[in-house]
Amino acid sequence: MRTGLFLLISAVLFSLANAATPIQFTLPDKPPAVALQNVVQDNFLGISFELSSFNTIWGETPDGIPHALLNYLSNIRARISKPLRLRVGGNAMDGSTYVPAQSNMITLTNPNANINAVPVDFGPIFFDVLNKAYDGVGSMMFTIGLSMQNPANDSNVVLLAQAATQKLGNRLDAMLLGNEPDLYSGHGTTPGYTIPDYITDVKKIVTDMKTSPAGNPLNRTLLGGPTICCGWDLDQIIKGGLEDYPYKYYTLQHYPTHICAGPNAVNTNISYFLSHMNVPVFASWNIQGINDAKLANVPVLLTEYNSVSCGGSNISDTFAMSLWAVDIALQLATHNFSGAYLHTREFNVTYNLFDPPSPTSPTSPGWSTGSPYYTELVLAETISSTGSVIVDLNVNNSITSPGASVAGYGVYDKAGQKQGKVVLFNFANDGQGETFQIPKSAGITSIGYRLLVAPSVYERTNISWAGQTVGPLGELEGVQVTTYQDCGSGGCAVTVPGPGLALVYLNPKSGDSDKFFVGNSSLYGYVPPPAPSVNGTSGSGSGGLKGAAGRGCGLVDGGRMVVMGLMSVLVVFLV
Known part of the structure; x- marks a missing residue:
């Protein structure tokens, strides 16, 4: 399991480094009025x-x-x-x-x-x-x-x-x-x-x-x-x-x-x-x-x-x-x-x-x-504890195009009143990443994202969510991996491996935004290792809902991705 996770992370990093021209999409400030009904x-x-x-x-x-x-x-x-x-x-x-x-x-x-x-x-x-x-x-x-x-x-x-x-x-x-x-x-x-x-x-x-x-x-x-x-x-x-x-x-x-x-x-x-x-x-x-x-x-x-x-x-x-x-x-x-x-x-x-x-x-x-x-x-x-409205963003005309290998959704939290997240899909089975350009907006100053990835669409066991896989007792093994970026004037971009999915939180450090769940959610069997401190941040603490500090977490800051596996720490500077 540990070897497989290391290889999977390596594949993800390779695809990140070889991503093509960013895919552009539109993220409206508010969802359509009809979407607010649900x-x-x-x-x-x-x-x-x-x-x-x-x-x-x-x-x-x-x-x-x-x-x-x-x-x-x-x-x-x-x-x-x-x-x-x-x-x-x-x-x-x-x-x-x-x-x-x-x-x-x-x-x-x-x-x-x-x-x-x-x-x-x-x-x-x-x-x-x-x-x-x-x-x-x-x-x-x-x-x-x-x-x-x-x-x-x-x-x-x-x-x-x-x-x-x-x-x-x-x-x-x-x-x-x-x-x-x-x-x-x-x-x-x-x-x-x-x-x-x-x-x-x-x-x-x-x-x-x-x-x-x-x-x-x-x-x-x-x-x-x-x-x-x-x-x-x-x-x-x-x-x-x-x-x-x-x-x-x-x-x-x-x-x-x-x-x-x-x-x-x-x-x-x-x-x-x-x-x-x-x-x-x-x-x-x-x-x-x-x-x-x-x-x-x-x-x-x-x-x-x-x-x-x-x-x-x-x-x-x-x-x-x-x-x-x-x-x-x-x-x-x-x-x-x-x-x-x-x-x-x-x-x-x-x-x-x-x-x-x-x-x-x-x-x-x-x-x-x-x-x-x-x-x-x-x-x-x-989906937010404050209630969310979901909108299909029709990325690359994916709603009607049989050749589209990507898709995306906007997630509007606070019952549809706030841009909360985007979910980006790469269905391609080519081992290459697709880079999505997060739309420039005065309101989006930073992002954080987690990946759902596997080496192939045919893979059955070597699957990970936020760097974790499920073990033989239903426990989540490994340490959570989250990537944060400050967008700046050039905006933010997210590379999604093929195949894979990215859940992107918008302004995750803002006080009124959702925070990622951090910590050990398993009740039995697995005890995660303590996370080392990186640039003054630490993954230790108590578990919580969508963002409270948690046990055994991997935190990332300053435009860097920190992958803390079971046996090693890997730091990769994003470019």
């Missing part, structure tokens, strides 16, 4: 888990939660001010049964089930494990699924809703009624199922919950749906009757392609994921319904997304997906989404964010980190 919070990107494999990742008991999982969650939670979004559901939950008397957490009930829809029985320990993780990591907001597959006999749905509200209390953010009901007909769950049928079923289940003798689990607004993926339009569902019910969220889930019938030229095509032009198209799916929801003040969540549905393909664990998933998340924020969740499933699914050593040994070290996990870290440091 202010997103720093917990925008959460994680979605499939119920059937939940215990293989989370362990079997509250005291048996793997330290690795807690580290993975803590690394994200430490970087945000709002509760971490976690969803448990999927096709598995839509066909599963809550058993209050069950002593173990999860029991598989059909060993011959389709791998993409494995039903289980699950007991109250499920909620105990969620609560224990909350207590250990910090505040989270939980979303669970409720089945709609048998509305005529919905007593177990009501029972689960009551248990969830009682056991989780205010930690329960939402309950999603149904999962992909637009596929009920095609999958044979309910032949000929239509939107009017769905609305009728919603009415029955909601009525049964509200009138239950055991208590109404909907005494506060908790329902979400329809959680469609493929065949129905959100606007038709809303106008077809869903608007008559007090839904907290309207929910969608979406993948650009699938591997349900096996590999093919589409689901193994990495070039699709490296073209920014495809990203607005993805985010615009169901845009009419999303806009309807915005007018009705109902937030829209993408409760599940990833690269290739039905388990991922041979490209789903590559660095290309780290970049793509960041691009998608930021683009969703420009399309009126209020949040999104990256999905992870059972052991060895290639798009997973992380995997235990085996399905039966989650408490052992030796976890592997999937490339999409790094997306979570980047997003957590991108």
Whole structure:
């Protein structure tokens, strides 16, 4: 790991020294008025888990939660001010049964089930494990699924809703009624199922919950749906009757392609994921319904997304997906989404964010980190605790140009009132850097930036964010690398390696600007070395949110980049 990190840093420095003519782009002082309608919070990107494999990742008991999982969650939670979004559901939950008397957490009930829809029985320990993780990591907001597959006999749905509200209390953010009901007909769950049928079923289940003798689990607004993926339009569902019910969220889930019938030229095509032009198209799916929801003040969540549905393909664990998933998340924020969740499933699914050593040994070290996990870290440091408005800057006409290998976003903090950051992408797989000229502005006097990099878009393990990689216990290894520049009259320039991404903070030393998260966010295993003092600055201190002084950090000042690895200190003067 240490050798790989050194080689990666060397490659980054080589590309910095060989960058071509700077790319110019425009960064307006204020975002467009229409963009101000969607202010997103720093917990925008959460994680979605499939119920059937939940215990293989989370362990079997509250005291048996793997330290690795807690580290993975803590690394994200430490970087945000709002509760971490976690969803448990999927096709598995839509066909599963809550058993209050069950002593173990999860029991598989059909060993011959389709791998993409494995039903289980699950007991109250499920909620105990969620609560224990909350207590250990910090505040989270939980979303669970409720089945709609048998509305005529919905007593177990009501029972689960009551248990969830009682056991989780205010930690329960939402309950999603149904999962992909637009596929009920095609999958044979309910032949000929239509939107009017769905609305009728919603009415029955909601009525049964509200009138239950055991208590109404909907005494506060908790329902979400329809959680469609493929065949129905959100606007038709809303106008077809869903608007008559007090839904907290309207929910969608979406993948650009699938591997349900096996590999093919589409689901193994990495070039699709490296073209920014495809990203607005993805985010615009169901845009009419999303806009309807915005007018009705109902937030829209993408409760599940990833690269290739039905388990991922041979490209789903590559660095290309780290970049793509960041691009998608930021683009969703420009399309009126209020949040999104990256999905992870059972052991060895290639798009997973992380995997235990085996399905039966989650408490052992030796976890592997999937490339999409790094997306979570980047997003957590991108969006402000003051709320941000995201704008696609259309760098090099990347929205419409199939040949564009770069892209960029403006991030306006303080609910859109302040130029806060830019995010710059270089999708090229040529090992060369692209230099971006930060627009000259009287208000931008300095910058600081961090890089998400790997040697190749095909890389699976040698990936780093701000100089750190994720270790076998979910801990961040290495010391954070941040580069600061004073812009002066000539402005500032940032070179992004190919492939790579730069998160650039504007005026990071200003008192009213966001500060980078600095410190050790892992709870177990790794203890970072003390950072040596450079020009009177030191990396020692206590951890904090987006800029408080932190432990084991690498600080950079005076136009220099200081890379403090596990075994050496490398100082490079920028020219």
